[in-house]
Amino acid sequence: MAAFEDILSAGRSISPWLCVVLALALTIFWHLSITIYNVLLHPLRKFPGPLSQRISWLPWGFRHARGEQALHTQTLHDRYGTVVRIGPNHLSFTDPQAWKDIYGHRIGAKGGAQEMSKCALFARPVRAPPTTILNADHDEHIMLRRALSHGFSDSSMRQQEVIIVKYVKLLVERLREESHGGQRALNLATWFNWTTFDLVSDLVFGESFHCLETVNYHPWVENIMKSVRFHALMLALNYSGLGIVVQMIHKLGGFLALSKIQEYTNSMLRSRLSMGKGRNDLFEGLARKQEEWEKLGRNATILLLAGSETTATTLSGAVYLLLSHPEILARLTEEVRSSFNSLDDITITSVNRSSYLLAVLNETLRFYPPLSSGMVRVVPPGGAEIAGHFVPGGTMVEVQHWSVNHSKENWDEPWSFRPERFMVSPEEALKRGDKLEAVQAFSLGPRNCIGRNLAFVEMRLVLASIIYAFDLKLADDSQRWIERQKNFNVWDRVPLNVHLVPAGQGSR
């Protein structure tokens, strides 16, 4: 007892300044120890990367919140090579083999894991909401994927052709009306968003957002970009060790844009479910599971988001890149206008024959991938071999599209837009310095994009129809369109203003 009182009285006699100094010294000691550990003792110590990122999570978080992370990581690959330590426990790869090693099926792999699981920090930054196809664990994912796969099959796609073509035609009609013979420049980035959202909402909910009809944003679409920027900030906080703040913001209702989106989704979902079964659309498989209302709502939101923004971004990128390369635009225009006699001729089957069009889209997906990064996986216990490197269990690993698509190890002149790369066989391309398998815009393996076919159908139909119907010219204020954008795993697109002169009125 006496000893305890001695300690208490000793505590009372310590000055507040001494406490501050002690706390400071402890903090410095703590950070110094972590720094020394991360540089000299950490299992990833042999992997190259900038010192600031090897010792701390903050630089990555700071750049991500500012929309610069993926762009910066690409410059690190130029400096350090095909594998870079971009966070203390985080590696980025640009060797094409890493696609298979990270995202592919792992049959007979060490430890028995059939796939590298998604990193919760990225796939599920907030714990409360129900899981979706994008972040479900292995077993639930298989169940959701099965439920959805029929709606995305080739045969369903053919049945949905009428709906898809309806929106493509509406787009061309509206552009004709609104462009005033090319005098008025139109923001095609917005028009493509309207088209893809109208189309996918019809395929998911049986009801369009009516953006093309009203020539206006639906609040759902308007809230998307706000939520993307907000999500990037939350991810950056999570990554920098402030996950607790993110959970608190969510509890206090801070994810306002997301909850607004969810409200709209729920009301459209109610009307979709009231339509009953047998629509054979994208949502039919999930609609049968009427009992899990919240999960249905979240998955419907994911379908809309995943299916619209990506396709609209690729179409915007393709138009910009074509308008910045007149000789490529001329070749595509020649192919399209010599293949079809009218807009009605452009169908899923006929447009499949336009090989240069497909090459333009593939090169766009390489040059300006709609998803730049963020598909982070965790190496299972026991470690794994990735692109010839042994990586210890628990490490966060990824291939970033922007980096792998602009790596000089993978491409001859990676910053040149050259659809011709995709006009030859992979073997021939390799002889010319292009590793075609490095582009995996839709990822690969068990969690690859289920909407790949639909995306290509949409993009081919829209691009062919626009090129057929109009002569295009980039407005002066839309030069350097890609360089002016920020990137939060998806692009924060700036306006893409284009003059559209009906073909035949000008050159034809």
Ligand code: HEM
């Ligand atoms: C150019 C267009 C598109 C691109 C580049 C793209 C890309 C991707 C990528 C890279 C993934 C994997 C994400 C991950 O591993 O975390 C993915 C997943 C997914 N995409 Fe797409 N996508 C596109 C269009 C679409 C469309 C049109 C739809 C449907 C309407 C769609 C629905 C989905 C869904 C549901 C998933 C999750 C699949 C799963 O986890 O099993 N996507 N997409």
